Amino acid sequence: MATRLxxxxxxxxxxxxxxxxxxxxxxxxRLAEPDYGLPWLYAFRGQKSAPPEALVxxxxxxxxxxxxxxxxxxxxxxxGLAACLPASVRRELARASNVExxxxxxxxxxxxxxxxxxxxxxxIDIHFYGTTDAxxxxxxxxxxxxxxxxxxxxxxQAASLGGAAVRERPAARFRAVSQPGFxxxxxxxxxxxxxxxxxxxxxxxxxxxxxAAEAEGVPLLLPGTAEPHFRLLNFYGxxxxxxTVSFLDILTGHYTRSLAGRVVFVGASHPKGIARxxxxxxxxxxxxxxxxxxxxxxxxxxxxxxxxxxxxxxPGAGDWAAAMAVGxxxxxLAVAITxxxxxxxxxxxAAVYVVAAGAAFASDALWLPIAAVLYAFAPLSxxxxxxxGYRQTxxxxxxxxxxxxxxxxxxxxxxxxxxxxxxDATVMVVDLVSSTALAxxxxxxxxxxxxxxxxxxxxxSVEAHGGMVLKYTGDGIMAVFEARRRSANHxxxxxxxxxxxxxxxxxxxxTGPALHxxxxxxxxxxAVGEIGADTRSSIDAMGDAVNVAARLEQMAKQDSDANRxxxxxxxxxxxxxxxxxERSIPVGKRTIxxxxxxxxxxxxxxxxxxxx
Numbered sequence: 367m368a369t370r371l372x373x374x375x376x377x378x379x380x381x382x383x384x385x386x387x388x389x390x391x392x393x394x395x396r397l398a399e400p401d402y403g404l405p406w407l408y409a410f411r412g413q414k415s416a417p418p419e420a421l422v423x424x425x426x427x428x429x430x431x432x433x434x435x436x437x438x439x440x441x442x443x444x445x446g447l448a449a450c451l452p453a454s455v456r457r458e459l460a461r462a463s464n465v466e467x468x469x470x471x472x473x474x475x476x477x478x479x480x481x482x483x484x485x486x487x488x489x490i491d492i493h494f495y496g497t498t499d500a501x502x503x504x505x506x507x508x509x510x511x512x513x514x515x516x517x518x519x520x521x522x523q524a525a526s527l528g529g530a531a532v533r534e535r536p537a538a539r540f541r542a543v544s545q546p547g548f549x550x551x552x553x554x555x556x557x558x559x560x561x562x563x564x565x566x567x568x569x570x571x572x573x574x575x576x577x578a579a580e581a582e583g584v585p586l587l588l589p590g591t592a593e594p595h596f597r598l599l600n601f602y603g604x605x606x607x608x609x610t611v612s613f614l615d616i617l618t619g620h621y622t623r624s625l626a627g628r629v630v631f632v633g634a635s636h637p638k639g640i641a642r643x644x645x646x647x648x649x650x651x652x653x654x655x656x657x658x659x660x661x662x663x664x665x666x667x668x669x670x671x672x673x674x675x676x677x678x679x680x681p682g683a684g685d686w687a688a689a690m691a692v693g694x695x696x697x698x699l700a701v702a703i704t705x706x707x708x709x710x711x712x713x714x715x716a717a718v719y720v721v722a723a724g725a726a727f728a729s730d731a732l733w734l735p736i737a738a739v740l741y742a743f744a745p746l747s748x749x750x751x752x753x754x755g756y757r758q759t760x761x762x763x764x765x766x767x768x769x770x771x772x773x774x775x776x777x778x779x780x781x782x783x784x785x786x787x788x789x790d791a792t793v794m795v796v797d798l799v800s801s802t803a804l805a806x807x808x809x810x811x812x813x814x815x816x817x818x819x820x821x822x823x824x825x826x827s828v829e830a831h832g833g834m835v836l837k838y839t840g841d842g843i844m845a846v847f848e849a850r851r852r853s854a855n856h857x858x859x860x861x862x863x864x865x866x867x868x869x870x871x872x873x874x875x876x877t878g879p880a881l882h883x884x885x886x887x888x889x890x891x892x893a894v895g896e897i898g899a900d901t902r903s904s905i906d907a908m909g910d911a912v913n914v915a916a917r918l919e920q921m922a923k924q925d926s927d928a929n930r931x932x933x934x935x936x937x938x939x940x941x942x943x944x945x946x947x948e949r950s951i952p953v954g955k956r957t958i959x960x961x962x963x964x965x966x967x968x969x970x971x972x973x974x975x976x977x978x
Contacts, residue, residue, distance in 0.1 A: 395738035403737035410724030413603035424635025429614035450475035470502035474509030481512025485625035491633030564593035575667030598677035633661025693743035705755030712747035768834035786895030792860035797842035831863035857942035886918025937966035
């Protein structure tokens with residue numbers, strides 16, 4: 367990296383404001399992390415196979431439609447199911463149009479068929495709607511008895527809030543053959559990423575994932591410990607990643623694989639098949655769908671607990687601190703280095719952090735915050751690096767060129783290299799007398815300091831009178847004066863500036879070495895533009911008026927001694943001002959070397975400034 371670290375270009379107040387803004391950004395983006403950071407981490411990790419210990423038996427709309435259509439001919443289409451269902455339940459089944467219309471007796475037959483496949487347990491994520499009758503309830507009870515400690519859903523209203531209430535299961539007879547559980551996903555306007563693991567209002571009620579994991583022999587809690595209020599979900603992929611079969615395949619005997627050692631989750635797997643929505647947006651959702659059904663969320667939570675794959679975040683304010691640390695490192699590099707390399711350095715830090723966060727997510731299920739880094743600190747760092755780089759480049763350009771020309775070069779994008787500014791102006795060429803002898807009598811440092819003071823004096827005087835120093839010529843300058851205001855007279859501005867320079871040098875001689883200059887001044891049409899090669903150029907003024915001013919400065923050296931400042935002015939300048947005509951001495955017509963015709967030359971009279 368060719369660019370060196372510069373002095374940190376921010377004031378203490380700006381630094382405090384930057385820290386405050388960074389803190390607020392990190393805090394705000396922490397709340398948006400599930401929607402803007404988590405999808406990137408899943409994309410980095412990719413989809414992975416779900417462990418085999420869970421099976422989702424989906425109550426889908428296609429199965430409901432088939433059963434309703436075939437209810438009166440089940441003896442030929444599904445003899446086993448026909449033998450399980452009495453005629454009254456079949457008539458009820460013929461009227462079913464969605465999952466919630468399925469009679470409880472049919473679910474009893476489903477549980478009998480599942481029991482024959484010997485699952486570890488069955489988690490039933492179903493709300494029992496409709497009226498209770500003896501036939502359906504008896505079939506449902508028989509089906510539950512075929513299962514090993516099945517887990518039935520307790521309907522919990524506003525589960526994550528105080529003052530909630532529990533709706534009883536449809537018949538007291540079911541309590542003896544099942545255990546209660548609940549599964550509540552935190553409601554939020556965005557992607558789902560966690561579920562309620564415990565509820566202070568119902569301390570004895572356990573979540574589906576916890577009960578299922580314990581059924582598989584996983585001890586979740588040590589004596590005296592309590593479950594957290596929420597657990598994070600670690601999704602394996604989009605909808606259907608956890609193995610899912612239709613409940614119709616179980617009922618009709620098409621699915622015959624043993625379920626030994628597996629937990630079965632039964633619930634609506636087709637969101638459009640139920641009146642009450644039970645699908646949730648996740649980081650794997652897309653505009654084309656892919657939302658996960660609640661029953662698959664419960665199965666995912668169970669597999670996370672079983673294999674120790676549940677996501678976890680840094681404790682306390684760790685997320686905020688991590689985002690702040692990375693963001694401030696990016697901003698510090700952007701501000702300290704600036705420009706292209708500052709932006710590259712900041713983005714490199716972001717890239718390294720995001721890759722590290724992705725690796726930690728994939729290998730250890732550690733969810734590090736990246737939303738603030740990607741969506742806030744990266745753009746801020748780019749803006750800071752580019753903005754400060756632009757400011758520093760502009761500052762350098764303003765030191766090298768007159769501000770007006772520098773601004774035109776930076777902001778006028780329509781300008782080409784061959785374009786030149788053509789204007790009426792007065793040109794002043796100034797050169798220091800006996801600079802070689804001055805350098806001989808000083809050290810290099812002293813001479814540099816003296817020349818810096820000299821050039822500062824010239825520049826202040828020129829700019830104070832409306833001119834601009836176009837270039838430095840070794841031990842002198844070329845200045846240009848334009849009438850940018852209607853009331854201004856560029857000739858008078860140049861002559862006033864010349865006298866001010868002479869008087870300032872005379873005053874400076876009171877406390878240091880005497881410095882004298884020779885000046886040549888002329889007015890006319892000039893062109894200001896770039897000169898040089900295609901790969902490197904400089905700004906210069908061109909035209910006959912410029913050449914005459916330069917020759918007058920050389921002529922002043924030849925016609926005078928080194929003990930005073932001499933100002934020679936061409937008649938083209940004198941004619942533009944009345945006040946200086948009487949204060950100038952005609953030198954006569956002079957021939958300008960290399961130029962045809964003669965020029966009337968005047969010497970400007972000036973007096974030292976009166977002592978104050």
